[in-house]
Amino acid sequence: MQLLDGKKVSEDIKNEIAAEVAKMKAKGEKVPHLAAIIVGNDGASLTYVGSKVKACERVGFESTLIKMPSTTSETELLKKIKELNEDSNIDGFIVQLPLPPQIDTQEVIMAIHPSKDVDGFHPENxxxxxxxxxxxxxxxxxxxLELLERYNVQTQGKHTVVIGRSHIVGRPMSILMGRKGFPGNSTVTVTHTHTKNITQITSQADIIISALGVPNYLKAEMIKDDAVIIDVGITRVADDTTEKGYKIVGDVDFENVSKKASYITPVPxxxxxxxxAMLLKNTLIARANKK
Known part of the structure; x- marks a missing residue:
């Protein structure tokens, strides 16, 4: 079993991006600028956005964090998005999800200009x-995709099972794994909460990508020997033995599944x-597209 070490690979990518930014600075070019809007005080969202700001500093990007109160109206948020769309200094921006109930998420995604949509959620993208x-x-x-490519995990002709069909992970992964090229060229099955006999399907899979959000859902008896396991799930589970009072758990029963898998991603x-890392890469691409 080999770990697909996202921590290490993400550092490699950040080093590569930092080198690109250093070249841009040396030429006197404007460095990439990523902005983030966060509405409300969701703890996980604040932590995640904070990590993005730190990552920008790490690679030499400019960054702007816009905090708006949880009482913000949809009209107020759309006005702020319009400002960022029209600001030539901003290369790309994200609106952190989830949003408060008074705001229509789809309207917000539609309002972001596709050329600055570094989250890749706009229907055009x-x-x-x-x-x-x-x-x-x-x-x-x-x-x-980057993990699979850098570890040279073979996908051509393989059976990939995607668990989950969200617009953020499940659905795009099902499209990308079936595309021509590498990683890709696999035969894809999408499963979800209404799928019957899911173990019958997962036990035939060469590659399983689980984005369900159910802790320890995928058990060892649900996979075949030497399967490749990509765990996208991330859930806080109460744990009195830890200082924080919780631990981060993925969709996969890592302890037992890792004994059968050929490759597996840890959580965290x-x-x-x-x-x-890939959000930074998208921002670098957005900057390059403006030249």
């Missing part, structure tokens, strides 16, 4: 991805760090 055109790939799927330290 999603459609281009589905048509195998050059575009922003959502950061988490982009990170998974697998897909999570890759997401931020």
């Amino acid at each position: 999603f459609g281009k991805m589905a048509l195998d055109m050059s575009t922003f790939i959502p950061a988490t799927p982009f990170g998974i 330290g697998g897909v999570g760090p890759m997401t931020i």
Whole structure:
């Protein structure tokens, strides 16, 4: 069994991006600028956005963090998005999800200009991805592809099972794993909460990508020997033995599944760090597209 070490690979990618930014500075060019809007005080979102700001500093990007209260109206948020769309100094920006109930998430995603949509959620970018055109790939799927590529995990002709069908991970992964090229060229099955006999399907899979959000859902008896396991799940589970009172757990029963898998991502330290690294990479691409 080999760990797909997202922490290490994400550091490699950040080093590569930092080197690119250093070249840009040396030429007197404007460095990439990533902005993030966060609405409200969701603890996990604040931590995640804070990590993005630190990552920007680490690679030499400029960054702007815009905090708006949880009482912000949809109109106020859309006005702020319009400002960022029109600000030539901002190369890319994200609106941190989830949003408060008074705001329509789809309206917000639609309002972000596709050329600055470094999350890759806008329908124009999603459609281009589905048509195998050059575009922003959502950061988490982009990170998974990068892990598979850098560890040279063979995907051609393999049976990939995706557990979950969200627009952020499950659906884009099902498209990307079936595309022509590497990683890709696999035969993809999408499963979800209404799938019957799921163990029958997962036990035939060469590659399993689980993005369900159910702690320890995937058990050793659900996979075949030497399967490749990508765990996208991340859930806080109460644990009195830890200082914080909780531990981070993935979708996969890591202790037992790792004994059968050929490759597996740990949680934490697998897909999570890759997401931020690929958001930076998308921002670098956005900056390059403006030249």
